Amino acid sequence: MFIDVLGSVAGLLTTISFVPQAYQTLKTRETHSISLPMYIIFTSGVFCWMIYGFALNAWPIVAANVVTFILSASILVMKIRYG
Template identity: 45%
Template sequence: MLEVMGYTAGALTTLAFVPQVVQIYRTKSVKDVSLAMFLLFTLGVALWLGYGIMTHSFPVVAANAITLMLSFVILYFKWKYNRVNS
């Protein structure tokens, strides 16, 4: 039951970023995305990923690996679309 809870929590928190990625991709606008917040968030997710690896917690590793990739996509869009719209 605990594993199911971990996978469910990880899936929900990870999936929460998909609409933001899609929205940014569709609108090509990142003006309301805080760079400082996303940099801090991405660092936190990377640390959670490291924690999951060191504790051999697959739900933590899986969720944070995917979330880290989504965070990098948002940071890339922030860099790309800020340059285009500047």
């Protein structure tokens, strides 16, 4: 039981953590100190986690990574746009 709760908390935190970054970037349009390679690699990795979750029918992994993918992809698009 404790382990399941810990895994859910870990997944929730690492997923929602991108909300403040996406919000700040959307509001300020300032992306200078954000690393473009980081978001290219990270967004690709999260995409792989999504496919992995689908392949295993592990819906918690799919759900968490769909949200993270949308957030990190939006930060990536803003980084490309605002430089």
